[in-house]
Amino acid sequence: MNHGSRIATLLASLLGLLLAANGWSQETTVYHGFTRLDPENATVTEDAFLVVQGDRIARVGSGTPPRNTGWSYVDMSGRYALPGFFDTHAHITIGPLRVEVKDGIPTFRFEVIDDIHRHNALIALAYGVTTIRNPAGDAEANAHYDAMIASGAWLGPQAVHAGDLMNPGFPHYPRNAEEWEREMTRQRDLGMTYAKLYSGLTEQELARGIETAHAHGLKTIAHLDGVSWTRAMELGIDELTHALPTSAELLVEPNRTAYLESRKSPDAKYMYRWFELVDYDSAPFQNMLRMLVDKRVHVDLTLIANEIVYFYDQIDNELKYPLEHMYPDPAFQGNWRQGMTASHFGWTEDDYRRAHAVMPKVLELAKRFHDAGVRLSIGTDGTGGSPNFVRELALHVQAGIPAWEVLRLATSGAAERLGMEDQRGTLARGMEADIVFLNGNPLENVENVGDVDTVVQNGRAYRAQELIELANAER
Numbered sequence: 001m002n003h004g005s006r007i008a009t010l011l012a013s014l015l016g017l018l019l020a021a022n023g024w025s026q027e028t029t030v031y032h033g034f035t036r037l038d039p040e041n042a043t044v045t046e047d048a049f050l051v052v053q054g055d056r057i058a059r060v061g062s063g064t065p066p067r068n069t070g071w072s073y074v075d076m077s078g079r080y081a082l083p084g085f086f087d088t089h090a091h092i093t094i095g096p097l098r099v100e101v102k103d104g105i106p107t108f109r110f111e112v113i114d115d116i117h118r119h120n121a122l123i124a125l126a127y128g129v130t131t132i133r134n135p136a137g138d139a140e141a142n143a144h145y146d147a148m149i150a151s152g153a154w155l156g157p158q159a160v161h162a163g164d165l166m167n168p169g170f171p172h173y174p175r176n177a178e179e180w181e182r183e184m185t186r187q188r189d190l191g192m193t194y195a196k197l198y199s200g201l202t203e204q205e206l207a208r209g210i211e212t213a214h215a216h217g218l219k220t221i222a223h224l225d226g227v228s229w230t231r232a233m234e235l236g237i238d239e240l241t242h243a244l245p246t247s248a249e250l251l252v253e254p255n256r257t258a259y260l261e262s263r264k265s266p267d268a269k270y271m272y273r274w275f276e277l278v279d280y281d282s283a284p285f286q287n288m289l290r291m292l293v294d295k296r297v298h299v300d301l302t303l304i305a306n307e308i309v310y311f312y313d314q315i316d317n318e319l320k321y322p323l324e325h326m327y328p329d330p331a332f333q334g335n336w337r338q339g340m341t342a343s344h345f346g347w348t349e350d351d352y353r354r355a356h357a358v359m360p361k362v363l364e365l366a367k368r369f370h371d372a373g374v375r376l377s378i379g380t381d382g383t384g385g386s387p388n389f390v391r392e393l394a395l396h397v398q399a400g401i402p403a404w405e406v407l408r409l410a411t412s413g414a415a416e417r418l419g420m421e422d423q424r425g426t427l428a429r430g431m432e433a434d435i436v437f438l439n440g441n442p443l444e445n446v447e448n449v450g451d452v453d454t455v456v457q458n459g460r461a462y463r464a465q466e467l468i469e470l471a472n473a474e475r
């Protein structure tokens with residue numbers, strides 16, 4: 001166990017003692033009258049009840065709940081209960097991106113603003129997200145986040161983190177073996193679980209990053225571009241993110257040469273170009289797919305990231321993303337728009353038309369991954385939860401993945417990918433009491449996932465509306 005998590009465990013056990021001393025951990029609440037949905041087994045239980053004792057689920061059943069004086073009873077008739085959701089790509093500690101030019105070389109840095117992180121946490125929880133995997137963020141801010149959540153000073157999902165992303169131009173980019181060693185030690189000591197290896201690293205740097213991270217007990221997650229997913233898996237990568245395996249290595253001639261030629265202009269058009277040129281039945285793609293399955297590599301596709309890039313021309317009308325939830329801070333939202341606008345520099349109407357046209361092919365990639373048995377999970381590439389979480393689930397359903405299965409990827413499937421299946425991800429006796437009560441049935445319409453009535457985290461219940469009001473009031 002590393003230093004950070006040792007402190008977290010110590011805090012948690014101290015807190016447990018205090019709560020036990022007050023009798024809080026003995027408090028029992030019975031939720032009853034709702035419909036329980038179990039994505040792991042694809043079963044529906046009508047008139048269900050859950051007995052929550054302290055921070056655990058003590059009993060699960062249906063019909064008349066057990067009676068006990070001194071227990072609290074909450075009638076949840078008309079609601080649908082699911083295990084607390086997982087967002088496996090939530091940059092909960094992200095802030096505005098700042099570009100600084102030093103000696104003529106631009107460097108990038110994400111600003112650390114506590115207020116934004118606290119707000120992100122409340123919004124994520126309001127959307128029923130009780131656990132996140134943060135796939136990159138300021139390691140110190142991440143450690144601070146964990147301390148705030150553990151102490152109860154902030155309300156929000158429990159998190160596992162990757163630290164500062166490692167890429168040329170970013171402040172924690174290691175330039176040699178010694179710097180890799182130092183950076184991995186620093187991130188590990190701050191309690192990080194993953195090392196984030198980014199698209200600008202060379203194959204040699206990626207190999208060194210994977211090796212050094214593993215030597216420090218860190219798992220590796222990568223967003224890649226030039227280096228193919230296949231090559232990264234040969235090098236031992238643990239997890240991959242974004243439906244953007246945009247390496248030329250995965251294309252066949254003459255498309256490979258055409259693609260490489262188009263990459264000479266440094267813009268974001270490659271994000272749709274690659275999908276125009278890829279053949280899912282070709283040997284390089286099929287080989288990658290087989291390897292993803294054989295090596296059990298966990299992938300979160302963040303389909304919404306493709307959609308936002310391809311349909312950026314419609315961001316304020318047809319798409320209607322309530323950006324104020326995603327980026328509540330006006331300056332932060334402005335910053336995000338600025339970055340997106342810059343990446344679309346030079347896009348013509350024809351580029352947008354072509355980008356729109358590849359979205360079905362992106363969804364087909366998701367379907368093919370799922371059908372082949374790739375270990376997927378639901379991640380938003382946002383700040384945690386928010387309408388983006390609902391959209392990401394909807395895009396997976398639109399891809400042709402059954403709703404039950406999509407709900408599983410957001411609950412027990414994600415828990416398994418993150419190695420937490422013994423504690424979270426199912427509503428069963430002995431599990432952490434992380435529960436979402438929805439007002440509508442997500443099997444009928446997956447967008448009902450966004451209609452949260454109440455979220456229970458570690459046995460404590462919060463009305464979604466109150467969390468949103470709290471998030472907005474605190475700003």
Ligand SMILES: [Zn+2]
Nearest residue numbers: 089091135381
């Ligand atoms: Zn991301």
